Every structure is written in structure tokens, then in C-alpha cells.
Amino acid sequence: MLRLRYLFLTLVTLGFAGGIVASLVHNQRSAEMNTARIQLSAWSLAQLEFEYLRFYDTLRLYRAGAANAERLRMTFDLLWNRLDVFLTGEENRAIRQRFGGEDTAKALLAQLQADETLIFATDLKPGAGLDAVIARYAGFQTPIRDLMIHNFTGPDAAHIADEINRHHYLTQVFLLGLLFCGGALALMLFYEARRNHHMARNDVLTQLPNRFHFKTLQKSLSHRHCCALAVIELSNFRAVNENISHDAGDLLLTRIGEILNSLKPEGSFIARVDGDEFVMTFPDGFSEELVKSTLNGLAIALSFDFQNDKHLFQVGTRIGLCFNPDRAFDLQKLYQFATLAVREQRLSKRNGLALFTEEINNRYLRSQSLLSDLKRALAPGSKTGSDLLLHYQPIVACHGGQTGVEVLLRWLHPQLGYISPLEVVELAENNQMGPQLGRWVLQRLKRDLLNIPPSVRNALFYSVNIASSQFTRELPEQLRAWLADTPIRADQLQVEMTESISVANFVDGSLILRRLNQLGIQVALDDFGTGYSSLSYLKELNIQRVKIDKSFIQGIGRNAQQQQVVRSIIDLCHTFHFKVVCEGIEDERDAQQVSSLGSDFAQGYWYGKPMPMQALLVWLTVAQEAATPSYPRHAPVEVQPVPPVE
Amino acid sequence: MSALPRVFACLLLLPAFVSAALADDRWQSQPEGPVILTVTGPLGCCPEGVALFDQARLDALPQTQVKTLTPWTEQVDTFEGVSIRDLLVQLQASGRFIEAKALNDYHTRFEVQTVLDYPVILATRKNGEPMPVRNKGPIWIIYPLSDFPPLRKELHHQAMVWQLKSLTIVE
The missing domain is CATH 3.30.70.270 (Reverse transcriptase/Diguanylate cyclase domain)
Known part of the structure; x- marks a missing residue:
């Protein structure tokens, strides 16, 4: 359709340009012919005939004694001059080239030149002696007359007249064509403008207003x-x-x-x-x-x-x-x-x-307010000790092994109180601040790590949550740089992510996970069991740990079916050689149960709530003093009140 | 150029008072050679309103050279003669139009203003040679067509009278 329109536009424009050129050419030719035929030629030929006749008549009068020699010579000179004018210059070029005009004029001039001596002779006398001369000039009467006649009448002149008419006709046709092309252009312009107006206000795909x-x-x-x-x-x-x-x-x-x-x-x-x-x-x-x-x-x-x-x-x-x-x-x-x-x-x-509803509006206003506070808290120049900080929840090994902590975000807002980490992450993710928040967490973790004794620091592993906006090809490099600047080894760092993050971008995801593994960083799949839980993805993903969601764990000590499910999951994970972490352990029965089901690690309030670094140090000391080698144990002392998770 | 019409106008006012004093036979009397140009009209110099010129009298006036091509010639030629403006000043002529007449009785009329604005001459020599009647002589009104494109019009072409024999100044 578009191509057709352009073709039409090109044709019309070409027609327009062609019409203009053709009209100009025909007009020019017509004007030239008109000029040649009518104006100048008429004058020029009339003058030629007139001067010729005047000389011829004067010559005859002189012969008869009715005119003097001076008069004769004057008319001779005037005719000579006229022939010279006729045969020279631009003005008479067209007329002398037609109907043998040039030949006739040259012959007459040659005759004048031949008779010059005779006419200007001092002994020139009137009388019959001039008859031969008169006869010579009489011969020119017919050719000059014919020149006149042929120029204005006869087939050739008629042909010119017809040509002029034809050019006039063609000019008119082309002008009409131009008028048509102009009209077509105007029409196209109108339609294009209307179309543009329509397109500016309507969506092409849905045909709906935009x-x-x-x-x-x-x-x-x-x-x-x-x-x-x-x-x-x-x-x-x-x-x-x-x-x-x-x-x-x-x-x-x-x-x-x-x-x-x-x-x-x-x-x-x-x-x-x-x-x-x-x-x-x-x-x-x-x-x-x-x-x-x-x-x-x-x-x-x-x-x-x-x-x-x-x-x-x-x-x-x-x-x-x-x-x-x-x-x-x-x-x-x-x-x-x-x-x-x-x-x-x-x-x-x-x-x-x-x-x-009003509540929606309030929630929105709250999120906007939170957002601006979050931006302030995350700003590079934000003062330390602000209300945004990190808590650490222990992850204990059920059958011996390294103890770790999950790094968790805490925000105690001065006006709004405790803000759930889920809400903070969601707020950041929804407002393109996820990567910034991720960087803040790593920075704060580094600072906290620098403040604890190396013996404690080196003994733990640290599990950091990764939001979907952080899960990019830049993540491995970001963590590598962070590790280079932080006093822990790569094998002490774990990243936790939900299935949906890696599944959403599976091709890139596999690559990113492989890079992380190459760096020595382990990857844990969070909230397992609540998402896709696709076995094929599980097989393909380069992960080392699976964290079974707490919804499967809570109350497991009293629910045989739950035990069966969790056992299956643990067995399945072990088949894939994944370590298993059970989350949400809240009492001793649950703790014993998951341990007996074969879980490698456990995490929950039973062991320890998320707590600030200083409290964690106390918790670790208490845990160490209690009998080793194996967890679980009773819940440790409450070191610091932590607001409940919403 | 613009000053000239004023000078010319002043001169035109003079004749009534000073013509008698200035009047002499320089232009009115029969010249020695054959008369080739007759100027008639209100002339301050000549109470009878007729000035006669032979070749010698024309040659005695200030000469102006014009190099130009014309529709009737095929190369640029050098024409020489008195400019009409100079002639009018000399004759203390007053009028708005000039009628030019040729030996073959062709005649035309043109505005004085044109000859005041442009160096239009009464050419008596072409490339240094006097011009015979056979070659548009003895006098040809030459407009400087090559130097002044605005003059290249049929109106001025028609005023380029050859074989000029008389000029008449008219109001």
C-alpha cells in the first residue's frame, strides 16, 4: 500500500515536472515561430520590398528624366544598406533562412555591387541606355514578391501556422495535465494530512485512539x-x-x-x-x-x-x-x-x-513516602547508623559442618515502624532500585564483617539474597570485585535466589550460575516447593543447595504426610547432589524431625531469629559453649528483641 | 547621473534671458560641408529653432565612444560620436521627447530621459571609419546595449535609427 502510494506520488511528480518542461519548450517554440513569422519578418520583408521598389521606381523615373541622379544614388545606397541589414545579424537570421530569402538578397546585393560603378559614374545619363539595367532589376520583382507571399501564405507558411497552433494545443494539454497533477498532489496532500492526523491520534494496531x-x-x-x-x-x-x-x-x-x-x-x-x-x-x-x-x-x-x-x-x-x-x-x-x-x-x-478505594490510595502514598525514604537511606552519602541495617539468621548444620548465616535486610522506619524486608525489596524492585539496594547490602555486609574477630568471620558462611534485577550477567563480576575487597573467601559466600528469577531468564541464568560456581560461590535455591519446582530445571541449574520452603516444615513434627513429602524432596535433592536446608524450624520436634529426615542444614526461630551482628557474636559464643558436636539445641537466649515479621 | 537632469533643467530655464547673448551662428548658419543632420525644436542656442550640422560640426563636439553588439551586427564594434546628452546641452534644448527621422523616412520617438540616463550617441564612426549610407551611415543612433542590459529591449532597439537625418525636440 505504502509502495503504491510512493509510486503514485513519484508518477504525479514526474508528470508535473514533465508537464512544466514540455509546456516551457512548446511555449518557447511557439513564441519563436510567432516572432519569426509575424513581427520581425513582416517588418524586415516589407522594408526589403519597399526599398527595392523605391530604387527600381527611381531608376525608371531617372531613365524617363523625372528624377535626378542624386535621388537615384540615394535609393541605391538605401537598398544596399537594407540588403546588408537583411543579410547580417541576429534579428533577421530566421527570416533569411527560409524560402531562399538569403539567396535572393545576396543575388540582389551582388547586382548592386556590379552596377555600382555605372550608377555612380559621372557621365550617367537618363535614356534608353538604362533599359538593360532596368531589365536586370525587374527580374527581382517576382522573387521578392514570392518571398513575401511564401512567408505569409502558401503550404509552408500554413504549415508554420499549423505548427504554431499545434504547439498551442500541446501547451494547453500540458497545462491541463499540470492542473490535473497539481490537483492530484493537492488531493494526496489532503489525504496524507488526514491520515497523519488520524495516525497521530489513533493506534495502528488496535485501531483505537492513542x-x-x-x-x-x-x-x-x-x-x-x-x-x-x-x-x-x-x-x-x-x-x-x-x-x-x-x-x-x-x-x-x-x-x-x-x-x-x-x-x-x-x-x-x-x-x-x-x-x-x-x-x-x-x-x-x-x-x-x-x-x-x-x-x-x-x-x-x-x-x-x-x-x-x-x-x-x-x-x-x-x-x-x-x-x-x-x-x-x-x-x-x-x-x-x-x-x-x-x-x-x-x-x-x-x-x-x-x-x-481510599486504602489503595493510602497504600500508594505510603509506598511513595517509603520510596523517598529508601532513596535517602541508600544514597551514597547517607549517614551510618540509619534505620536501614542488616540482620543475620543462623543456618546450622544438622549432622556436623560449617555454620552459616542468612543475611537479611531490616528497616525500622522512624514513623512507620518495622518495614518487612519483602516490602523493601518489592519497593526497590518496582522502582528500578533493586541493583542499588543489592550494592548497599554488600557494602554493609563488608562493613559488618570488618568489625568481627577474624576467627569468627572465617568460620561462617554467608548467604545473601539476590533480587531479580540483580540477576544479570554483571553479577559474577560484581561479586568477584566485592570478594577481592572483603576479608572472606569465595567459598564462604552463597547467593540465594528464588526459582522464578533463574527460570525467567533460563539461558542467561545458567551462564550466570556457572560463572558464580567458577568463582567458588555456591548458589542456593530459595523457597523451594512454592514455585515451578520443575525437575528439569532443577537438573539443569548449576545450584548447590535447595532451601525447602517453611510452609512444608512448620508443624512437620506432628504431620506424617508432611514428613513423607519433605523426605521425598530431600531424597530427590540428594540424588541431584544438592545440600538441603529446611527453613522455618520453630520448635524442637520440627528440628529433630528434619534432622532425622536427612536435611543437611536447618534454619528457624528455634535456632535463632535474625539478629544484629553483635547479637550474633553472642549467639555463636553460647552455641559453642553448649555441647558440640551436633545441633540442634534449645533456642538460644533472646539477645535483642526483633520485631515480628509481618 | 542624477545631478544631470537638474543641470539640464537649469539650462532649460536660461534661454529666455540669455539666448540673445549666447545666440550665434555656430549652429544656425549653413555649414561648409553638406548638411547631414538637422535639429529642430526649442533650442536655446538658436532662436529660429533649427540647428544644422555637417560632419565637421559634429566632429567638433565632445566625442563619446561606445563598444557594443547590436541585433544587426555580428561582433562588438567601436562606435564614436557626440552623445545626444552633450548635443542637447550644447544646443540648450528643452523638451521631453525626441523624434528621430532617417533618410528612408523611418521615424521614431523616444524619451529625453533615456539619453540623459545612458550614454546614447549619434555614431558617425564605426571602428574609426566614417559610415557610408550603405552601412547605416552617415549617422546611427547607438545605444550601449552591451554595457547596459536594461537597454536590451525592443523599445530601445526601435530607437536605434540608422541613416539618421534629423532630430526634433518636442515637449
């Missing part, structure tokens, strides 16, 4: 006519785009556009405002129930499986809805609120409809 259009509407549409606004977001769209192809993503969008267009309620406005985000307004007269049922229907219609040869993606829809009960909000505000509602859905990975 963000720009929606923004224009925000300014123009009175919010009094909008009773509700919904923000519709696709889940998994990015996965389709990245894992299948952008073409598939486009196809998906086209399909979504069709669905939205077909389900669009009367009077409603739908726009695609972002990659996978749509906005839908509801005009006055829609009851809350109708709006909700419409959107619920839409959520169902927009949840489907999208499949190509290899992949199946479940496309889901999140909808944030905001009502405008008193018509107090303008479109911008409604859009902002509905966005917050859908944002909550997205962050909690839920699909379906969410209504904007």
Missing part, C-alpha cells in the same frame, strides 16, 4: 459526563512479546483491539495509552453494577490462551476501576486513581477487577 488522543480528551471532555474510568492492563503481554515474537505481540494486540471495539459500550471511549494498557470511560447513565458487570465480562473476554507452535501463554487482564460518584474528579484524576488500583493488582500478581 494516548495523545486521550490526553486531548482530558482537556476537552467535561468530567461531569464521565461516571467511571477503568484502566485495563494485560498480564503476560510482555512475555508474549519477548518469548514468542513482537509479531505475535502485535497479533495479540490486534485481537485485544477487536475485542474491545466489539464490546465497547455505547458512548464509551476506549484508548490504548501504553504498550499493554487501555483506558475505558463510562458515560453518564451507567449504574455501578452495569459498569462492574461490563468490566467483569471484559476481563473474561480478555483472558485466553495465546499459543504458537512452541509456547502457550495465558493472557490475563487486570482492571483498575474508579467511580466518579459526585462528578468531582476530572479525567486525569480518574485515570490516576484507576492506575493505582490496577497497579495494586499488578504488584500482587492478581488478575481481574479492582476498585479504587
Whole structure:
């Protein structure tokens, strides 16, 4: 279509240019011919004939004695001059080249030159002696007359006249062509402008109005006519785009556009405002129930499986809805609120409809406030001893071996109190601050490590959690550099990550894990059992430890089925040569149980809560004093109150 | 150039008072040689309104050279003669138009302003040689076409009278 348009445009432009050139050429030729034939030639020929006749007549009068010699010589000179003018210069070039004009004029001039002596002779006398001379000039009367006649009449002259007419006609045709081309160009311009206008305001894929259009509407549409606004977001769209192809993503969008267009309620406005985000307004007269049922229907219609040869993606829809009960909000505000509602859905990975409420707004405001505080706390110049710090939870070996600690983030906010590490990580991850937070953790860990006795430091291993934004190809290099600057060995460092992190980017993931292993850093898979728990991934991943999620552990001492499951997991992991860590040990029975099931390590409040480094040192001392060689033991002394995990 | 019309205008005002004093027979009397140019009209120098010129009288006036190509010649030639402006000053002529007439009775009219603005001459020599009647002589009004592109118009081409025999100054 585009190619055709360009072809047409090229043709029209060529036609235009051709028309102009042709018109100019024909016009020029026509003008030249007109000039040659009519104006100058008429004058020139008339003068030639006139001077010739004057001389000829004077010669005859002189013969008859009715004119004097002076007069005769004057007309002789004037004719000579006229012939000279006729035969020389640019002005008469065209006319002398036609109809033998030049030959005739040259012959006449030659005759004058031949008779010069005679005419200017002092003994020139009138009378019959001049008859021969008169006869010589009489012979020119017919050729000169013919020259005149041929130039203005006869087939050749008519041919010129016809040529002029033909050129005139062609000029007119070309000018009409130009007019047509000009019209076509103007028409194309009009259509292009209209198309551009349409494209500027509409999305090509979905044929829905775009963000720009929606923004224009925000300014123009009175919010009094909008009773509700919904923000519709696709889940998994990015996965389709990245894992299948952008073409598939486009196809998906086209399909979504069709669905939205077909389900669009009367009077409603739908726009695609972002990659996978749509906005839908509801005009006055829609009851809350109708709006909700419409959107619920839409959520169902927009949840489907999208499949190509290899992949199946479940496309889901999140909808944030905001009502405008008193018509107090303008479109911008409604859009902002509905966005917050859908944002909550997205962050909690839920699909379906969410209504904007005051709580959502409060949560948002809280997260914004936290975010700015977090930014301040993470800033390079932030003073030490701020409310963001690290706690360490012991990981004990069940059957002898190295004791370790899991490095955990703690944030005691001055106003909001204890903030869950999950919330902190999520906040950072959702606001592109994950890598910064990760760097902060490593920096703080290094500082803490420098403050403890080397004997203690060297005896432990340290397990650091890695967020998905940190799990990049730069991670091994980052840790290598950190280790070079930190007084622990690579084999004392472990990274913990959830399955979803490595699975989301499996190809890169394997590479990163292999690099980490090459550096001597061990990798532990966190929260095992809650995610994909795919055996094939488990086999492929370069990991050394598996941490069984606490949901499998808590209460295991009293639940035979749970024991069976955990035993199977432990056996399976041992088959793959993974060490197993059981998390969430809260009482002695659980501790004994996991140990007897073969778990290599255990972690939980029974052994020790997450605690500051100084408290950990005390805990280690107490643990050492208690009988070795084996854990578990009773819960150690509470060294410092730690706020409960939310 | 712009000063000239004013000078010329002043001269035009003079004749009524000083013409008698200045009047002499320099231009009015019959010249020794054959008359080749007659100038008529309101002339300050000549109360009878007629000035007669033979070749010698024309040669005695300040001479101006113009090198130009014309539509009737095929190379640049050097023309020489009195400029019409100088002639009008000498004759203390007043008027807005000049009518030029040729031996073959061709005649045309052009504006005095043109000859004040450009060095238009009454050429009596072409490449140093007097011009015979057979070669557009004895006088050819030459416009400096090559030097002044604005003059290359049919209007001025028509005023380039050859075989000039008389000039008439008219209001």
C-alpha cells in the first residue's frame, strides 16, 4: 500500500515536472515561430520590398528624366544598406533562412555591387541606355514578391501556422495535465494530512485512539459526563512479546483491539495509552453494577490462551476501576486513581477487577513516602547508623559442618515502624532500585564483617539474597570485585535466589550460575516447593543447595504426610547432589524431625531469629559453649528483641 | 547621473534671458560641408529653432565612444560620436521627447530621459571609419546595449535609427 502510494506520488511528480518542461519548450517554440513569422519578418520583408521598389521606381523615373541622379544614388545606397541589414545579424537570421530569402538578397546585393560603378559614374545619363539595367532589376520583382507571399501564405507558411497552433494545443494539454497533477498532489496532500492526523491520534494496531488522543480528551471532555474510568492492563503481554515474537505481540494486540471495539459500550471511549494498557470511560447513565458487570465480562473476554507452535501463554487482564460518584474528579484524576488500583493488582500478581478505594490510595502514598525514604537511606552519602541495617539468621548444620548465616535486610522506619524486608525489596524492585539496594547490602555486609574477630568471620558462611534485577550477567563480576575487597573467601559466600528469577531468564541464568560456581560461590535455591519446582530445571541449574520452603516444615513434627513429602524432596535433592536446608524450624520436634529426615542444614526461630551482628557474636559464643558436636539445641537466649515479621 | 537632469533643467530655464547673448551662428548658419543632420525644436542656442550640422560640426563636439553588439551586427564594434546628452546641452534644448527621422523616412520617438540616463550617441564612426549610407551611415543612433542590459529591449532597439537625418525636440 505504502509502495503504491510512493509510486503514485513519484508518477504525479514526474508528470508535473514533465508537464512544466514540455509546456516551457512548446511555449518557447511557439513564441519563436510567432516572432519569426509575424513581427520581425513582416517588418524586415516589407522594408526589403519597399526599398527595392523605391530604387527600381527611381531608376525608371531617372531613365524617363523625372528624377535626378542624386535621388537615384540615394535609393541605391538605401537598398544596399537594407540588403546588408537583411543579410547580417541576429534579428533577421530566421527570416533569411527560409524560402531562399538569403539567396535572393545576396543575388540582389551582388547586382548592386556590379552596377555600382555605372550608377555612380559621372557621365550617367537618363535614356534608353538604362533599359538593360532596368531589365536586370525587374527580374527581382517576382522573387521578392514570392518571398513575401511564401512567408505569409502558401503550404509552408500554413504549415508554420499549423505548427504554431499545434504547439498551442500541446501547451494547453500540458497545462491541463499540470492542473490535473497539481490537483492530484493537492488531493494526496489532503489525504496524507488526514491520515497523519488520524495516525497521530489513533493506534495502528488496535485501531483505537492513542494516548495523545486521550490526553486531548482530558482537556476537552467535561468530567461531569464521565461516571467511571477503568484502566485495563494485560498480564503476560510482555512475555508474549519477548518469548514468542513482537509479531505475535502485535497479533495479540490486534485481537485485544477487536475485542474491545466489539464490546465497547455505547458512548464509551476506549484508548490504548501504553504498550499493554487501555483506558475505558463510562458515560453518564451507567449504574455501578452495569459498569462492574461490563468490566467483569471484559476481563473474561480478555483472558485466553495465546499459543504458537512452541509456547502457550495465558493472557490475563487486570482492571483498575474508579467511580466518579459526585462528578468531582476530572479525567486525569480518574485515570490516576484507576492506575493505582490496577497497579495494586499488578504488584500482587492478581488478575481481574479492582476498585479504587481510599486504602489503595493510602497504600500508594505510603509506598511513595517509603520510596523517598529508601532513596535517602541508600544514597551514597547517607549517614551510618540509619534505620536501614542488616540482620543475620543462623543456618546450622544438622549432622556436623560449617555454620552459616542468612543475611537479611531490616528497616525500622522512624514513623512507620518495622518495614518487612519483602516490602523493601518489592519497593526497590518496582522502582528500578533493586541493583542499588543489592550494592548497599554488600557494602554493609563488608562493613559488618570488618568489625568481627577474624576467627569468627572465617568460620561462617554467608548467604545473601539476590533480587531479580540483580540477576544479570554483571553479577559474577560484581561479586568477584566485592570478594577481592572483603576479608572472606569465595567459598564462604552463597547467593540465594528464588526459582522464578533463574527460570525467567533460563539461558542467561545458567551462564550466570556457572560463572558464580567458577568463582567458588555456591548458589542456593530459595523457597523451594512454592514455585515451578520443575525437575528439569532443577537438573539443569548449576545450584548447590535447595532451601525447602517453611510452609512444608512448620508443624512437620506432628504431620506424617508432611514428613513423607519433605523426605521425598530431600531424597530427590540428594540424588541431584544438592545440600538441603529446611527453613522455618520453630520448635524442637520440627528440628529433630528434619534432622532425622536427612536435611543437611536447618534454619528457624528455634535456632535463632535474625539478629544484629553483635547479637550474633553472642549467639555463636553460647552455641559453642553448649555441647558440640551436633545441633540442634534449645533456642538460644533472646539477645535483642526483633520485631515480628509481618 | 542624477545631478544631470537638474543641470539640464537649469539650462532649460536660461534661454529666455540669455539666448540673445549666447545666440550665434555656430549652429544656425549653413555649414561648409553638406548638411547631414538637422535639429529642430526649442533650442536655446538658436532662436529660429533649427540647428544644422555637417560632419565637421559634429566632429567638433565632445566625442563619446561606445563598444557594443547590436541585433544587426555580428561582433562588438567601436562606435564614436557626440552623445545626444552633450548635443542637447550644447544646443540648450528643452523638451521631453525626441523624434528621430532617417533618410528612408523611418521615424521614431523616444524619451529625453533615456539619453540623459545612458550614454546614447549619434555614431558617425564605426571602428574609426566614417559610415557610408550603405552601412547605416552617415549617422546611427547607438545605444550601449552591451554595457547596459536594461537597454536590451525592443523599445530601445526601435530607437536605434540608422541613416539618421534629423532630430526634433518636442515637449
